Amino acid sequence: MSLDAAQPLNSLGLPKPPAETRVVVAMSGGVDSSVVAAMLAEEGYDVVGVTLQLYDHGAALAKKGACCAGRDIHDARRVAETRGFPHYVLDYENVFREAVIDEFADSYLGGATPVPCIRCNERVKFRDLLETAKDLEADCMATGHYIRREAGPAGPELHMAADGARDQSYFLFSTTREQLDYLRFPLGHLASKDETRALAARYGLPVAEKPDSQDICFVPNGDYAAVIEKLRPGAAEPGEIVHADGRVLGEHKGIIHYTVGQRRGLGIGGLSEPLYVVKLDVETRRVIVGPKEMLATRRVPVREVNWIGDGGFTDTAEREISVKVRSTRAPSEAILRPLSETEAEVELLSPEEGVSTGQACVFYATGGTRVLGGGWIWRGR
Known part of the structure; x- marks a missing residue:
C-alpha cells in the first residue's frame, strides 16, 4: 500500500x-x-x-x-x-x-x-x-x-x-x-x-x-488477593503486623492483602492514632505500619524508562517536568535525573504519599498536556 x-x-x-x-x-x-x-x-x-x-x-x-x-x-x-x-x-x-x-x-x-x-x-x-x-x-x-x-x-x-x-x-x-x-x-x-x-x-x-x-x-x-491465591496456591502466608517503632500489633493472613498507603481493614483496632501501611517486608512476611507522615516520599527511583520526548533521554543531566505516581492524581512538579538510558531518579518538589513499588511514574511536560514517557517505580522508599 x-x-x-x-x-x-x-x-x-x-x-x-x-x-x-x-x-x-x-x-x-x-x-x-x-x-x-x-x-x-x-x-x-x-x-x-x-x-x-x-x-x-x-x-x-x-x-x-x-x-x-x-x-x-x-x-x-x-x-x-x-x-x-x-x-x-x-x-x-x-x-x-x-x-x-x-x-x-x-x-x-x-x-x-x-x-x-x-x-x-x-x-x-x-x-x-x-x-x-x-x-x-x-x-x-x-x-x-x-x-x-x-x-x-x-x-x-x-x-x-x-x-x-x-x-x-x-x-x-x-x-x-x-x-x-x-x-x-x-x-x-x-x-x-x-x-x-x-x-x-x-x-x-x-x-x-x-x-x-x-x-x-x-x-x-477487585478481589486481588483471591485471584493471586488461585494462581499461586499457598502464597498467602501469615505474618506479623508491626509498628515502625518495633511494636508487634497483631497478625495478618498474608501480605498480598495489603498495599502501601492502606488504612482500612488492617485488623488492629483500638489504637489511639490512625495507622497506615508504610512498607511490606516480603522476606520477614511483616506488614509495617506507621503514622501518615511516614508515607511522604520525595525521591522516586524508576527503571524500564520509555522516553518519547524530544531528543535523547540522557541528553541533559536533569529536566523540570511534571509526573503522576498514581493514575488518579494530578501531575505534580518534579526534577527528572537520568541515570542511564533506562533508569532515572525523580525528585518530587512536594512530597507525595503512598508512592509504591510496582506503580508507574509517568512524565509530562511542565504546565502542558504532552506525555514524555515514564518508568516503573522499583524499590522501597
Missing part, C-alpha cells in the same frame, strides 16, 4: 482516500471502541474489528464490569454486524497469561502494587495485536483510549485527553515512537463520555447504554 504525498490527508492523517485506507480497530466490546469502529466505518474507511480473548471465556460469561470477557466478545461482534464490517476474535489467552497475569501475581507476592493494564497495552495490544494489524495490511490501528495523538515538529506526540476525567495517558506511557506512528486514538478530543454515548446512540449501536468497565478484566470485584 503505497502512500502518495501529494494526496490530501484523510481524518487519520494518511494521504489516501478513506475507502483505500484499512484500519484495524481493537474492539473490547465496550462503548468506546465500538464508537471508534462505527465512526470510521461511517467515514468510509475499510474497517476490520479485532477482539482479543484474553482469559477463560467460559468463566467470564456471567461476569460484568470487565473487558474482553465472553459477553464483550459477543457485543463487539454485534456492533460489527450492525455497521457492516468484518470482525475477528483472536485467542491470546496464553500470551496474556505469560505477559500479564503471571507478572501481576508475582509482583504482588514480592510486595509490589502492579498495574496490569499498562503491561497489557505494552505487551499484548500494542505489540502482538499491532503486528497482527500489519499482517492484515492495515495502514493503522485505532483504539478507544482517551488520549490524543498530535503532529509535532519531530513527529507524532502523545497528549492527555481533552476530558481530564477520562484521560488514560497514565496507562499508555510505555507507547514507543514507532508504535505511535501506527496508532490512532479518535476519541481523545471529545469533551466528555456523554459525547461518546451520544455518538453510540446516533450510530444505533447495541452497546450505547452499556456500563463502563470498572475492574481489571481478570480480577472479579
